[in-house]
Amino acid sequence: MAARNGRTVRDLRRGNRTAVLQRLYFDGPLSRFELGPATGLSSGSVSNVVADLVADRLVEEAGSVDSDGGRPRTLLRVSPDCGQMIGVDVGETRVRVELFDLGLTELARTEHPLARQGYDVDVIVGHIRDGIAEVLQAPQAAPDRLLGVGVGVPGIVEHTPDRGAVVHGQTIGWNAVPLEQLLRSTSQLPHDVPYFIDNGAKTLGQAEMWFGAGRGARNAVVVLFGSGVGACLVTPEVEHGRAVEWGHLTVRVRGRRCRCGAPGCLEAYAGAESLLARWREEGGRPPEDADEETALTAMLAAAFPADDRAPDPVALSVLEETAEYLGAGLSDLINLFQPERILIGGWAGLQLGTRFLPAVRRHAATYALHHPADKVIIDLGRLGPDAVTVGAAILPLADFFNRGGRRAEPTTEDRLPAWRTALEERAPR
Numbered sequence: 001m002a003a004r005n006g007r008t009v010r011d012l013r014r015g016n017r018t019a020v021l022q023r024l025y026f027d028g029p030l031s032r033f034e035l036g037p038a039t040g041l042s043s044g045s046v047s048n049v050v051a052d053l054v055a056d057r058l059v060e061e062a063g064s065v066d067s068d069g070g071r072p073r074t075l076l077r078v079s080p081d082c083g084q085m086i087g088v089d090v091g092e093t094r095v096r097v098e099l100f101d102l103g104l105t106e107l108a109r110t111e112h113p114l115a116r117q118g119y120d121v122d123v124i125v126g127h128i129r130d131g132i133a134e135v136l137q138a139p140q141a142a143p144d145r146l147l148g149v150g151v152g153v154p155g156i157v158e159h160t161p162d163r164g165a166v167v168h169g170q171t172i173g174w175n176a177v178p179l180e181q182l183l184r185s186t187s188q189l190p191h192d193v194p195y196f197i198d199n200g201a202k203t204l205g206q207a208e209m210w211f212g213a214g215r216g217a218r219n220a221v222v223v224l225f226g227s228g229v230g231a232c233l234v235t236p237e238v239e240h241g242r243a244v245e246w247g248h249l250t251v252r253v254r255g256r257r258c259r260c261g262a263p264g265c266l267e268a269y270a271g272a273e274s275l276l277a278r279w280r281e282e283g284g285r286p287p288e289d290a291d292e293e294t295a296l297t298a299m300l301a302a303a304f305p306a307d308d309r310a311p312d313p314v315a316l317s318v319l320e321e322t323a324e325y326l327g328a329g330l331s332d333l334i335n336l337f338q339p340e341r342i343l344i345g346g347w348a349g350l351q352l353g354t355r356f357l358p359a360v361r362r363h364a365a366t367y368a369l370h371h372p373a374d375k376v377i378i379d380l381g382r383l384g385p386d387a388v389t390v391g392a393a394i395l396p397l398a399d400f401f402n403r404g405g406r407r408a409e410p411t412t413e414d415r416l417p418a419w420r421t422a423l424e425e426r427a428p429r
Contacts (some may be wrong), residue, residue: 010372013049016041020049021058021078025401026210029062029075058405073305078102083400084142086135087393088128088151089200089386091347093291097131098389099141102213102397106113106386108138117170119154125128125182127220133188147407148194148396152203153179154228158243166198171228171259171267183413194397194408199243200224203391204345204381205232206241210394213343214384222381223332225349227292228259228271230330235339247271249332251325256337267332269325270349272296275318282314296351304355315354333375335366337379345381353380 017038024030027038035046062413080103089096092114099108112127128151136143151199155169164180180195195197205222207275208214213236216221223246224230229333231246247267248260255264256274268274276286276295284302286295302312303319342364344357357380381387399408 014224014406017053018039018046018047020053021317021401021405024059024076024367025078029077031065031075032074033410035076036174039232048313053405054403056082065375073389078285080105082145082399083147084145085147085393085396086132086149087203087389087391088131088149089203089392090124090128090151090153091200092154093293093347093387095127096386096389097135097388098126098364098393099135099138101140102394103399104393106389107140108135110134117176120168121174121177121182123180125179125186128183129168129188135257146189146193148181148196148401149189149205150392150395151183151195151197152201152392153197154230156196156243163206165195167197168390170261178221188238192204192408194396194399196392196399198392198395199230199232200388201230201232202241202243203395204388205234205243205391205395207391207396208343208345208381209234209241211380211390212387214341217340219337220343221337221339222343222345222347223330225326225344225346225352226271227273227348228267229346231333235337245332246329251328266325266329270322270329275322279315279318280320282318284312284314284318293347293355294349296348300351300355319352319356320359324363325358327360328367329365330360330378331367331373334364338372338374342376343381344378345383346388347385349392350380350385 019041023035023038030038030341032046035041036043039046041049049061052328058079058120062077064074066072080101083102085100087098087100094114095112098106100106110131111149112131132136132149136140154172154176155167158166158168160166163178163271167174167177167179167202169177180197183195201222201224204224206304208222211297214220222232229247231244232241233244234241242416248258248262248265250264251266251269252264256268257263258265258268268317272292276292276299278298279299280286283298289300290298299315303315305311331343333339349362357378361378364378374427383390
């Protein structure tokens with residue numbers, strides 16, 4: 001039966017389950033009495049929903065708390081053992097795969113380096129496939145409770161009805177790669193385990209907004225600063241974030257050639273790859289055959305020596321110029337979106353860290369309009385180098401909550417549409 005707004009009783013029940021699960025997950029443990037005001041549900045609805053969730057083993061008791069003159073109130077929490085998720089970060093130097101329980105406690109991890117193999121599609125698909133198989137062999141793994149696999153990738157992700165998630169990664173040489181289809185064709189996972197593939201900056205943003213420095217903000221921009229740069233915009237209208245190709249904003253006409261092929265992109269000046277290239281061009285000496293993370297560490301050590309040696313003027317100059325480009329790029333985000341917070345994450349952003357941040361803030365304030373610049377807080381992300389992986393794991397978790405704590409139903413090629421099934425059931429026999 002449908003309500004006047006088109007929602008069925010089943011929709012209402014799912015929405016109530018979602019509301020209770022989310023409040024317990026983010027704010028729990030809570031008592032039944034506290035769940036009413038927190039969710040806006042009546043005491044009777046809370047009791048019914050909690051009873052269903054306890055019966056489904058999604059919610060469990062977590063001690064008790066004294067009440068005012070009455071019996072102690074039982075506290076409830078989401079059971080961390082009722083599901084598991086896999087998060088995958090297709091990064092710039094490695095593919096990282098991690099297995100989490102529902103409380104996002106890491107149960108297993110594996111990493112496959114990309115030093116010489118680059119972004120060859122078959123190599124990446126193989127690393128993801130092997131990584132999933134490896135973490136599912138861990139002692140704490142429970143493949144029958146796997147809610148899904150989230151994957152964070154560089155580039156624009158298009159979700160298509162026939163090929164699933166398709167990745168357009170111009171900077172890494174991926175042109176309409178049907179990544180979900182390729183993973184399904186090679187993976188040993190059951191067909192009903194869903195994949196959730198999205199831009200890495202978006203999964204980073206998802207993690208920081210749920211558990212990191214973005215928690216509590218209504219409007220935020222989360223920046224992924226690695227070999228290149230990207231960003232995720234989170235607003236009330238875009239609750240789970242939207243990836244924006246901020247790194248390919250033009251900051252200098254006829255400027256340096258970017259990895260995407262265009263001249264003058266922000267990424268050609270503010271990404272770690274370009275930063276190291278400019279240091280080398282100006283006479284700097286990164287370690288031979290070092291990966292980008294090691295080379296950036298060496299550059300920072302040269303610019304800011306720990307002993308009494310004089311700083312390397314070339315390294316220092318390039319870092320200061322990069323801070324200005326990054327601040328100018330952030331000013332565009334400030335002027336366009338007027339966020340409450342801008343959070344900088346990614347391996348390069350975290351490595352440059354607090355030493356780099358004051359200069360970035362100063363340049364952002366110089367280039368941005370005064371009113372929005374005075375209101376924004378620019379800070380580092382709090383979740384460290386695993387933030388993209390955590391955010392990728394959140395994708396199946398968010399879907400699980402949106403379904404009211406029910407798993408995605410398996411689909412088959414010959415399954416009839418719901419409307420046709422309903423008509424056939426009503427047809428006279």
